Amino acid sequence: MKKPRAFIFFCIAPALLLFLVFMVYPTISVFVMSLFKWGGYSTSRAFVGIDNFKALLSDTRFIGSFKNTVILLVLVTAFTLVAALWCANTLTRENIKAKGLFRVIFYIPNILSAVVIAAIFSAIYDPSSGLANSFLSLMGISPVMWLGNRDIVIFSIAIAMIWQATGYYMVMYMSSMAAIPESLYEASDIEGASRSSKFFKITLPLIWTNLRTTLTFFIISSINISFLLVRAMTGGGPDGASEVFLSYMYDQAYTNSSYGYGMAIGVVIFVFSFTLSAIVNLITKREPVEL
Amino acid sequence: MKLYKIFIYTVLILLAVTVAVPVLWVFFASFKENSEFYGDPWTFPKGLYFKNFVDAWTDAHMGDYFLNSVTVTLMAIAMLLILALPCAYALSRFSFKGRTLVKGLMMGGLFINVSYIVVPIFLMLTDLGKLLETSFFLNNHFILALIYASTALPFTVYLLQSYFSTLPAAYEEAAAIDGASPFVTMLRVMLPMARPAVITVILFNFLSFWNEYIIALTFMTKDSSKTLPVGLMNLMKAQNAAAEYGKMYAGLVMVMLPTLILYICVQKKLTHSLAVGGVKG
Numbered sequence: 001m002k003k004p005r006a007f008i009f010f011c012i013a014p015a016l017l018l019f020l021v022f023m024v025y026p027t028i029s030v031f032v033m034s035l036f037k038w039g040g041y042s043t044s045r046a047f048v049g050i051d052n053f054k055a056l057l058s059d060t061r062f063i064g065s066f067k068n069t070v071i072l073l074v075l076v077t078a079f080t081l082v083a084a085l086w087c088a089n090t091l092t093r094e095n096i097k098a099k100g101l102f103r104v105i106f107y108i109p110n111i112l113s114a115v116v117i118a119a120i121f122s123a124i125y126d127p128s129s130g131l132a133n134s135f136l137s138l139m140g141i142s143p144v145m146w147l148g149n150r151d152i153v154i155f156s157i158a159i160a161m162i163w164q165a166t167g168y169y170m171v172m173y174m175s176s177m178a179a180i181p182e183s184l185y186e187a188s189d190i191e192g193a194s195r196s197s198k199f200f201k202i203t204l205p206l207i208w209t210n211l212r213t214t215l216t217f218f219i220i221s222s223i224n225i226s227f228l229l230v231r232a233m234t235g236g237g238p239d240g241a242s243e244v245f246l247s248y249m250y251d252q253a254y255t256n257s258s259y260g261y262g263m264a265i266g267v268v269i270f271v272f273s274f275t276l277s278a279i280v281n282l283i284t285k286r287e288p289v290e291l
Numbered sequence: 292m293k294l295y296k297i298f299i300y301t302v303l304i305l306l307a308v309t310v311a312v313p314v315l316w317v318f319f320a321s322f323k324e325n326s327e328f329y330g331d332p333w334t335f336p337k338g339l340y341f342k343n344f345v346d347a348w349t350d351a352h353m354g355d356y357f358l359n360s361v362t363v364t365l366m367a368i369a370m371l372l373i374l375a376l377p378c379a380y381a382l383s384r385f386s387f388k389g390r391t392l393v394k395g396l397m398m399g400g401l402f403i404n405v406s407y408i409v410v411p412i413f414l415m416l417t418d419l420g421k422l423l424e425t426s427f428f429l430n431n432h433f434i435l436a437l438i439y440a441s442t443a444l445p446f447t448v449y450l451l452q453s454y455f456s457t458l459p460a461a462y463e464e465a466a467a468i469d470g471a472s473p474f475v476t477m478l479r480v481m482l483p484m485a486r487p488a489v490i491t492v493i494l495f496n497f498l499s500f501w502n503e504y505i506i507a508l509t510f511m512t513k514d515s516s517k518t519l520p521v522g523l524m525n526l527m528k529a530q531n532a533a534a535e536y537g538k539m540y541a542g543l544v545m546v547m548l549p550t551l552i553l554y555i556c557v558q559k560k561l562t563h564s565l566a567v568g569g570v571k572g
Contacts, residue, residue, distance in 0.1 A: 024400075
């Protein structure tokens with residue numbers, strides 16, 4: 001059969017063109033623009049080399065956003081991972097009534113817009129009329145300024161992120177746990193294996209590949225979701241205390257019109273997330289289990 | 292072991308309550324009158340105060356934003372399918388020069404989050420606008436939908452392409468012997484067979500387009516062209532300034548109700564196709 005060249009071209013070209021224009025070009029321009037000084041009102045762009053990056057090193061707000069991003073990455077990944085694994089394992093391995101119902105409920109946060117989640121949690125954290133403080137007062141604890149206290153705000157955002165993410169990862173792990181052959185567990189039953197040794201000796205090794213992939217998702221999506229929530233919930237406040245990577249970049253570039261400087265932050269975010277993913281991939285590398 | 296069972300149920304129910312209560316609470320709060328918000332937040336509404344919804348729909352323009360969101364979401368999904376289906380089909384079915392490169396580029400695109408590049412896209416389009424002396428690119432629902440569709444391409448092409456490659460080639464060979472052109476074969480033979488994957492693609496992208504706000508916030512600067520989630524952000528700010536609680540909750544319900552209804556109808560499909568789904572959010 002003759003290769004239908006024209007057909008192939010017209011199939012690929014439109015999608016490829018738009019992908020190049022709206023994804024590849026902007027990504028490259030993040031790196032290029034980071035080397036320029038480019039303010040909002042002047043249209044002049046002056047090449048400044050790595051000056052933007054040097055300035056970042058002494059920018060306390062940038063360092064603050066870096067710190068917050070790392071805190072969120074660690075906290076959210078740790079809590080979500082444990083909760084999602086426990087729920088997935090329990091719903092798959094234990095004989096539980098209304099399994100389907102639990103699964104459906106846990107996944108709900110995932111279909112909600114980040115703005116909706118931000119609005120819900122702003123309401124929960126409301127100092128006077130919110131659920132959080134009224135719950136605390138039931139237990140005799142004095143009210144907390146969830147979003148107004150510089151030391152607490154980042155943890156309040158972490159809670160919202162864990163609430164949002166757990167169901168998604170649970171469903172991911174459930175589908176790879178469902179692929180494990182039942183006979184393995186039956187054999188371990190004969191040998192009298194305990195629950196935890198079944199989990200650590202059978203389940204965990206067999207979902208390891210999937211788990212490693214989700215660690216990369218954790219990095220990329222935590223950086224993204226933290227921005228979407230912070231932007232809608234606190235705007236980075238109070239006084240920059242909840243600023244994260246992308247929200248600081250967005251503020252510098254879009255709001256403050258320091259495009260070059262903003263893009264330098266973008267470069268740091270790219271490099272940071274790719275390096276971290278590579279490191280995580282490297283240290284979680286195991287020989288794949290053959291069945 | 293009975294003790295462990297009790298423990299499991301307690302934890303599971305506790306977690307389910309933690310997820311469900313905030314969402315249910317929003318629905319109840321949307322029917323409360325403003326004065327009811329100053330008391331105990333755990334009470335049920337005294338009556339069904341529908342005026343919140345009327346206020347949000349007309350005064351806060353959520354009705355207009357709803358229409359904008361519907362337009363943008365539908366346009367974006369249509370564009371996405373027209374672009375992604377042929378591309379995925381050709382990538383999975385024909386070997387040609389540059390195929391590996393195109394595939395590799397698209398795979399790399401899976402790791403580029405839109406939030407990373409929203410500012411450069413904005414600058415690119417404003418620069419182009421200045422060059423052509425037009426404000427065509429801002430506040431334009433078509434452009435917004437085009438950005439949505441383009442940035443959803445890597446995920447969608449990846450998913451469709453892996454589905455196409457599971458379909459047997461015998462059908463196409465038969466169609467070719469009958470003298471069908473590749474275009475007709477794709478349209479009449481292969482697309483109908485790819486229906487399950489197409490439905491998955493539509494579901495996931497509907498949710499992400501409907502819920503998206505950062506691109507919409509950046510590109511829809513004029514009040515009348517905003518989408519629902521951006522409108523909700525306005526309501527959040529208004530609530531902080533003027534303590535108009537009821538309106539905000541009614542707006543919240545408007546944004547999340549369509550996604551919840553869709554979810555209830557198709558939850559099996561959504562949570563089961565996640566394994567093939569890959570990168571999101």
